[in-house]
Amino acid sequence: METKADRGVTLWFTGLSGSGKSTVSEIVEVVLRDAGYKVEVLDGDIVRTNLSKGLGFSKEDRDLNIKRIGFVCNLLTRNGVIAIAAAISPYKEVRDYNRKEIGDFLEVFCKCPIEVLIERDVKGLYKKALSGEIKNFTGVSDPYEEPENPEITIRSDSETPEVSARIVLDKMVEFGYVDKERLMSVFGSEDDEKIKKRLEDLGYI
Amino acid sequence: METKADRGVTLWFTGLSGSGKSTVSEIVEVVLRDAGYKVEVLDGDIVRTNLSKGLGFSKEDRDLNIKRIGFVCNLLTRNGVIAIAAAISPYKEVRDYNRKEIGDFLEVFCKCPIEVLIERDVKGLYKKALSGEIKNFTGVSDPYEEPENPEITIRSDSETPEVSARIVLDKMVEFGYVDKERLMSVFGSEDDEKIKKRLEDLGYI
Numbered sequence: 001m002e003t004k005a006d007r008g009v010t011l012w013f014t015g016l017s018g019s020g021k022s023t024v025s026e027i028v029e030v031v032l033r034d035a036g037y038k039v040e041v042l043d044g045d046i047v048r049t050n051l052s053k054g055l056g057f058s059k060e061d062r063d064l065n066i067k068r069i070g071f072v073c074n075l076l077t078r079n080g081v082i083a084i085a086a087a088i089s090p091y092k093e094v095r096d097y098n099r100k101e102i103g104d105f106l107e108v109f110c111k112c113p114i115e116v117l118i119e120r121d122v123k124g125l126y127k128k129a130l131s132g133e134i135k136n137f138t139g140v141s142d143p144y145e146e147p148e149n150p151e152i153t154i155r156s157d158s159e160t161p162e163v164s165a166r167i168v169l170d171k172m173v174e175f176g177y178v179d180k181e182r183l184m185s186v187f188g189s190e191d192d193e194k195i196k197k198r199l200e201d202l203g204y205i
Numbered sequence: 206m207e208t209k210a211d212r213g214v215t216l217w218f219t220g221l222s223g224s225g226k227s228t229v230s231e232i233v234e235v236v237l238r239d240a241g242y243k244v245e246v247l248d249g250d251i252v253r254t255n256l257s258k259g260l261g262f263s264k265e266d267r268d269l270n271i272k273r274i275g276f277v278c279n280l281l282t283r284n285g286v287i288a289i290a291a292a293i294s295p296y297k298e299v300r301d302y303n304r305k306e307i308g309d310f311l312e313v314f315c316k317c318p319i320e321v322l323i324e325r326d327v328k329g330l331y332k333k334a335l336s337g338e339i340k341n342f343t344g345v346s347d348p349y350e351e352p353e354n355p356e357i358t359i360r361s362d363s364e365t366p367e368v369s370a371r372i373v374l375d376k377m378v379e380f381g382y383v384d385k386e387r388l389m390s391v392f393g394s395e396d397d398e399k400i401k402k403r404l405e406d407l408g409y410i
Contacts, residue, residue: 038284050276051256053269064258071255072277079243081284 008038008077009177010070010102011168013086014095014147015110016139017125018117020156020164021086024110027165029084034186037082037178042069044087057136063094070098077104082177090138092145106175108168109150114139116157151175213243213282214382215275215307216373218291219300219352220315221344222330223322225361225369226291229315232370234289237383239391242287247274249292262341268299275303282309287382295343297350311380313373314355319344321362356380 011028013021025041032039048055051068055061066089073083089095099105117139118126129137136142152171154164172178216233218226227248237244253260256273260266271294278288294300304310322344323331334342341347357376359369377383 040280040284051273054259068256072280075245075277076280076284079245079281079284079286 007104007177008080009082009104009106009172009175010073010077010098011082011084011106011108011172012073012089012095012098013084013108013110014089014150016112016114016117016144017088017137018120018122018156019110019112020154020161021088021110023161024108024154024156024164024168025084025086027161028168031165031169031183031186032082032178035178035182037182038080039082039084040076041084041086042072044069047087057142059091062089063091066091066094066098070094070101073098074102077102088138088144090142090144092147095147104177106152106171106177107147107150108152108154109147110156110164111146111153112156212309212382213285214287214309214311214377214380215278215282215303216287216289216311216313216377217278217294217300217303218289218313218315219294219355221317221319221322221349222293222342223325223327223361224315224317225359225366226293226315228366229313229359229361229369229373230289230291232366233373236370236374236388236391237287240383240387242383242387243285244287244289245281246289246291247277249274252292262347264296267294268296271296271299271303275299275306278303279307282307293343293349295347295349297352300352309382311357311376311382312352312355313357313359314352315361315369316351316358317361 011025013025015021022043025043029039029041047065047069051072052061052065055065066087069085069087073085076083095107099107118130121127125134125137126140128134129140132141138144152168154167156164159167169178169183173180173183216230218230220226227250230246230248234244234246252270252274256277257266257270260270271292274290274292274294278290281288300312304312323335326332330339330342331345333339334345337346343349357373359372361369364372374383374388378385378388
């Protein structure tokens with residue numbers, strides 16, 4: 001009998017720039033691959049190059065970009081792949097559109113207060129946005145609509161990326177998309193060191 | 206042991222408008238699905254809506270469109286799906302780029318003399334292209350670069366779509382991407398009636 005664990009799913013990371021979408025999704029990717037799952041990450045930046053060259057940051061262009069990512073996630077998901085989207089995706093309506101189209105869909109809200117992101121500002125983007133050098137910057141000069149009922153919420157202001165990834169993976173098990181035993185073959189319940197080592201080897205942390 | 210038949214492949218249909226790309230690819234899709242394979246068809250028209258809205262028909266825009274289809278075919282192929290692209294894809298260089306990127310790639314040249322297509326003109330597009338109502342129409346006012354060494358050639362001027370589909374499927378077996386036994390479970394070597402019936406039921410012919 002086919003179970004949910006044989007089906008694909010789209011894991012949709014949404015959140016402000018610097019909120020941990022790419023970092024956490026990469027850890028989740030590595031663990032799921034190690035556990036034998038088929039996984040593809042559609043990161044916002046990769047997609048802007050390969051699917052959405054020429055699109056800007058108006059609401060219309062952002063929505064088009066997010067719909068395209070959704071279209072590809074849908075193709076992968078219905079063929080048994082775990083598709084991981086990591087894109088700011090600031091507008092609720094288009095996220096919900098993708099959710100409806102895809103069906104097997106878990107929204108991961110990467111929650112972090114804007115003050116923390118501005119303070120951290122790893123890429124220096126917030127400084128540029130606040131000075132007006134970058135226009136239409138989500139959270140500063142462009143809106144971000146928080147998810148109302150995300151299946152998963154992670155918090156980069158109070159969790160390490162490894163802990164956030166663990167929360168995501170546990171929820172995937174809970175929703176039936178990932179088999180607990182298969183996941184445990186990669187790292188045990190107390191064995192955070194093992195996954196950390198593996199991620200270090202891969203150059204992720 | 207993993208064989209080619211467990212891997213995905215991209216089947217890339219190229220040819221002029223009306224040369225049978227969509228028709229034949231749909232038959233191939235149905236048969237492969239019936240045989241239990243994971244299949245996705247990326248038809249030029251569907252892709253123009255979902256991935257390439259806003260792109261026109263200049264060389265640059267056509268190439269961008271074809272690269273996007275290639276990007277998606279690659280994601281599917283490396284996850285064990287048979288990805289079928291059906292797009293005019295007039296330029297050799299970008300078809301070869303996709304071939305190189307994807308690796309598991311079979312080019313299907315839908316060969317048909319332009320005179321036959323103009324005579325047939327099912328959608329009335331050639332008439333409009335010849336009168337100048339449609340600009341940049343491949344084969345009339347825009348170039349088409351024939352494949353030099355396609356793995357498969359089909360000819361809609363001298364074959365029925367069912368025969369063409371059969372040629373494609375046989376070649377897939379020959380190249381090791383499809384298992385002969387599995388295919389035979391859908392239709393036997395003399396049993397063209399069965400596939401015809403199945404396609405009729407599905408409303409394809």
